[in-house]
Amino acid sequence: MDFSGEHIFLVEDDQTLNFIIRDNLEQNGYKVTAVDDGQKAIDGFEKDKFSICILDVMLPKKDGFTVAREIRKKDDHVPVIFLTAKSMTEDRINGLSIGGDDYITKPFSMEELLLRIKVFLKRSQKPDNADGPPVVRKIGAYNFYFENLILEHGDKRKTLTYKEAELLKYFCENPNKILSRSEILMNVWGSDDYYLGRSLDVFISRLRRYLKDDPDIKILNLHGIGFRFNTRLGK
Amino acid sequence: MDFSGEHIFLVEDDQTLNFIIRDNLEQNGYKVTAVDDGQKAIDGFEKDKFSICILDVMLPKKDGFTVAREIRKKDDHVPVIFLTAKSMTEDRINGLSIGGDDYITKPFSMEELLLRIKVFLKRSQKPDNADGPPVVRKIGAYNFYFENLILEHGDKRKTLTYKEAELLKYFCENPNKILSRSEILMNVWGSDDYYLGRSLDVFISRLRRYLKDDPDIKILNLHGIGFRFNTRLGK
DNA sequence: AAGTTTTGTTAATGAAATGTTAATCGGCAG
DNA sequence: CTGCCGATTAACATTTCATTAACAAAACTT
Numbered sequence: 001m002d003f004s005g006e007h008i009f010l011v012e013d014d015q016t017l018n019f020i021i022r023d024n025l026e027q028n029g030y031k032v033t034a035v036d037d038g039q040k041a042i043d044g045f046e047k048d049k050f051s052i053c054i055l056d057v058m059l060p061k062k063d064g065f066t067v068a069r070e071i072r073k074k075d076d077h078v079p080v081i082f083l084t085a086k087s088m089t090e091d092r093i094n095g096l097s098i099g100g101d102d103y104i105t106k107p108f109s110m111e112e113l114l115l116r117i118k119v120f121l122k123r124s125q126k127p128d129n130a131d132g133p134p135v136v137r138k139i140g141a142y143n144f145y146f147e148n149l150i151l152e153h154g155d156k157r158k159t160l161t162y163k164e165a166e167l168l169k170y171f172c173e174n175p176n177k178i179l180s181r182s183e184i185l186m187n188v189w190g191s192d193d194y195y196l197g198r199s200l201d202v203f204i205s206r207l208r209r210y211l212k213d214d215p216d217i218k219i220l221n222l223h224g225i226g227f228r229f230n231t232r233l234g235k
Numbered sequence: 236m237d238f239s240g241e242h243i244f245l246v247e248d249d250q251t252l253n254f255i256i257r258d259n260l261e262q263n264g265y266k267v268t269a270v271d272d273g274q275k276a277i278d279g280f281e282k283d284k285f286s287i288c289i290l291d292v293m294l295p296k297k298d299g300f301t302v303a304r305e306i307r308k309k310d311d312h313v314p315v316i317f318l319t320a321k322s323m324t325e326d327r328i329n330g331l332s333i334g335g336d337d338y339i340t341k342p343f344s345m346e347e348l349l350l351r352i353k354v355f356l357k358r359s360q361k362p363d364n365a366d367g368p369p370v371v372r373k374i375g376a377y378n379f380y381f382e383n384l385i386l387e388h389g390d391k392r393k394t395l396t397y398k399e400a401e402l403l404k405y406f407c408e409n410p411n412k413i414l415s416r417s418e419i420l421m422n423v424w425g426s427d428d429y430y431l432g433r434s435l436d437v438f439i440s441r442l443r444r445y446l447k448d449d450p451d452i453k454i455l456n457l458h459g460i461g462f463r464f465n466t467r468l469g470k
Numbered sequence: 471a472a473g474t475t476t477t478g479t480t481a482a483t484g485a486a487a488t489g490t491t492a493a494t495c496g497g498c499a500g
Numbered sequence: 501c502t503g504c505c506g507a508t509t510a511a512c513a514t515t516t517c518a519t520t521a522a523c524a525a526a527a528c529t530t
Contacts, residue, residue: 085281105309107284161506178383182312194311198488199508205489222384223487223516225397396517433477434519440479456477458527 006121009050010034011041011067012083013059021054024110030117038062042070052120054113056083057103068101079120081113102190112186119190122166137172138234140214144168153213160210163188167203171219171229180226241356244285245269246276246302247318248294256289259345265352273297277305287355289348291318292338303336314355318343339426347421354425372407373469375449379403388448395445398423402438406454406464415461 008025012018013036022034035044038061045053045067053071057064068080082103104116137144143152146169149160160168170188171179185192185200204219204227211217218230243260247253248271257269270279273296280288288306292299303315317338339351372379378387381404384395395403401423406414420427420435439454439462446452453465 107282109284163507192312195509198510201488202490202508205491208489220394221488221516222394223396225384228383398518430520433521436477437479437519439477443478458476 005031006051007031007033007048008117009041009045009048009053011036011038011054011059011064012056013037014056021110021113024114025117028114036060038064038067041067045071045074050078051124052117053078053080054083054117055080058085077124079124081116081120083108104191112191115186116190119188123162137169139168139172139211140217140231140234142211142214142217144172151210158210164203164206164210167200168207171207171227172233175229175231175233178222178226178228182226184226240266241286242266242268242284243352244276244280244283244288246271246273246289246294246299247291248272249291256345256348259349260352263349271295273299273302276302280306280309285313286359287352288313288315289318289352290315293320312359314359316348316351316355337425347426350421351425354423372404374403374407374446375452375466375469377446377449377452379407386445393445399438399441399445402435403442406442407468410464410466410468413457413461413463417461419461 008030010018010022010025010032012021012034015036018034018036022032025032033044033048033050035041038059041055041059042062053068055064055067059067062070064082068082071078071080080101082101084103084105102116102120104113134145134147137146141153144150144165145152146165149162149165151158151160151168166188167184170184181197181200182192185196189196189200204221208219211219216231220228220230222228243265245253245256245260245267247256247269250271253269253271257267260267268279268283268285270276273294276290276294277297288303290299290302294302297305299317303317306313306315315336317336319338319340321340337351337355339348369380369382372381376388379385380387381400384397384400386393386395386403402419405419405423416432416435417427420431424431424435439456443454446454451466455463455465457463
């Protein structure tokens with residue numbers, strides 16, 4: 001797979017689940033270090049460098065939050081995804097999503113977790129692809145430099161936010177094809193709920209505004225289904 | 236993807252019925268988790284991920300509505316089919332159909348329930364057949380791209396709604412063959428009553444309009460029986 | 471032929487989805 | 501701490517679409 005260098009730290013006490021997740025991650029080309037309790041987690045985190053951590057919240061010895069705090073002491077940046085039980089109260093869950101961390105409720109499908117991981121890793125990639133020549137995507141009369149977050153039309157340039165650019169890139173990769181809302185949300189946001197859906201609408205509205213100078217480019221809505229990015233992409 | 240991976244959550248307190256439904260669903264390749272009271276339902280829903288829930292309305296401990304509300308708290312998306320007694324007042328039943336849920340009145344045939352489930356699951360599948368080449372159905376002079384909801388004639392393109400496309404697909408799958416009204420309704424709508432029948436007529440009328448440019452295509456009515464989709468389908 | 475049921479068609483309805491702009495909230499740089 | 505930025509959430513407007521209604525036409529019944 002594409003992220004083949006990435007190293008994932010997994011902390012899950014349920015042996016079966018631990019194995020399944022680990023196996024799946026490895027199938028997908030990640031390097032995985034897996035432990036099964038909070039103390040081993042804290043010790044283990046010292047020994048290596050990880051791109052992302054997946055922590056069960058319920059753990060023997062030290063719970064996931066404690067582990068996370070320890071991890072934060074050593075590394076401010078590494079993203080943490082908590083595995084939470086569905087029964088967790090909402091306010092505790094809310095506490096998680098602040099601080100750049102995220103959570104996923106059990107049970108979840110492996111596909112969900114993989115997408116979530118992908119979205120996180122993408123975010124921590126270098127925003128500019130440093131070395132190579134800048135990649136330009138031609139969208140009708142526009143030039144889109146994803147790495148530089150620039151959308152160019154004639155001599156007018158607009159700097160996009162990271163998420164705007166992510167969404168536009170996703171559309172560029174799937175032109176003239178119906179994308180369901182949930183597909184877009186899972187691939188760009190990493191998860192899917194009602195409010196993220198409304199957020200998507202806000203972004204769509206903004207992209208349409210940015211792209212309105214070329215009448216051939218259309219982000220078409222298919223009611224109750226999703227969107228289709230109608231365009232001719234230059235080579 | 237076929238339905239073999241789909242996991243159904245069944246909540247029914249009548250032991251016999253519980254068994255019958257469960258058995259039938261399993262015969263049809265679904266994975267089933269079945270419980271027999273409201274409390275077990277709420278607990279059980281936590282532990283797994285389901286594609287669809289079937290809830291008896293009359294349950295010991297907590298009734299079906301309460302269970303449904305709990306389920307909604309954990310998962311916005313999963314479709315719920317209620318099993319209701321015939322004696323229920325209409326307004327309570329009406330309450331069900333809002334919110335994307337559906338109901339089926341007891342007694343019902345297993346066939347009915349299976350169709351209903353199929354229709355629901357179909358809806359939640361990805362609307363695009365992943366990355367393969369788009370499937371084109373040739374209907375006389377038309378090209379019909381179900382996955383993209385496009386009906387094409389020469390250079391004229393019409394974007395269909397999801398249900399229009401569903402119905403047209405069903406006709407394409409059964410060309411030159413008598414289809415009873417109830418057969419169509421059960422397969423496309425998932426249920427069959429007087430008003431849905433009128434709805435079908437509205438859709439038929441619309442499809443005829445869309446297809447009127449090729450005189451060889453006819454949606455023929457057989458009075459009191461159903462319809463026949465007369466056409467030559469291209470390869 | 472008159473009456474009845476079924477079907478065809480168009481319009482009205484109402485719920486849900488989407489579009490849009492503004493308010494909010496947290497993170498972060500200064 | 502303060503002010504800015506960007507994403508989310510809220511609030512409200514608008515659109516879409518399946519259903520229902522309403523009425524016309526056709527097909528059967530008697």
